Amino acid sequence: MNSMEQCNERGELLLKIARQAIQQALHVPADPLALDNEQIWLQQPGATFVTLTQHGELRGCIGSLQACDPLLDDVRSNAISAALCDSRFTPLSADELDSVQIEVSLLSGVEAIKFTSEADALTKLRPNVDGVIFEYGAYRSTFLPQVWEKLPTPILFLANLKSKAGLAEDFWDDDIRLSRYTVSKWRETERARKVVYG
Known part of the structure; x- marks a missing residue:
């Protein structure tokens, strides 16, 4: 697998993790994710922003600027916060979830x-x-x-x-x-x- 394929594979997994976290927070049934101990990169510190858009408009965006927590925890926390805790918007409802697109941004060092x-x-x-x-x-x-x-x-x-x-x-x-x-x-x-x- 070349580096671009690996990058896309990791990105796809981060998007799935973010969506599953929001589903669980909204008590929406979610397919289990197959995470294994070989995905060490998810346990390393990472800083992410999770952005939600709906019909082309911003619906929530929350993130971290410093890589303090494991990447897995960071993207889950920011996904839930973007859905439920962005003070610019009302909390996302379960009925809206299918109309929302998720974007995950993984930050470099500052x-x-x-x-x-x-x-x-x-x-x-x-x-x-x-x-x-x-x-x-x-x-x-x-x-x-x-x-x-x-x-x-x-x-x-x-x-x-x-x-x-x-x-x-x-x-x-x-x-x-x-x-x-x-x-x-x-x-x-x-x-x-x-x-x-x-």
Whole structure:
């Protein structure tokens, strides 16, 4: 098996784990998953985001920025939280489950971005590559790399990051910290629940 096939196989399993976790949380019958002791990678620390979409619109998104828990536990916890605990949405109901598509993003390590000004910071952001963490005192937010699809320029991306954190879009201070990460992501297709890697 080549590395791409292995990556797709792992992604498909993560999607199944996420869906099963949500099914169990909603008391919906779920097919048992065949997990074995040879899948050591699931027991290693991992950081994931689980994103739910419904009819093309966001329905929930919760994740981890630091790889603290075993990957298996992290994706299960974030799947349930995305379905039931995202404060922007009402909790997902069992009746909605068939109309929801799941995407799992596996995060790389986090790297600090060095910059001297807001203009300099904007030149350091890599559209369609970077997930970005914004931090200023108690204010914090992040966008996955997928968000570049809706906010395609660094100016828009950073302005909306500040807004998400609860600050004005034109806010700037020298104590702002930015970090970046990349993701491997897999999503179910709308009809077949088939894995798509991208």
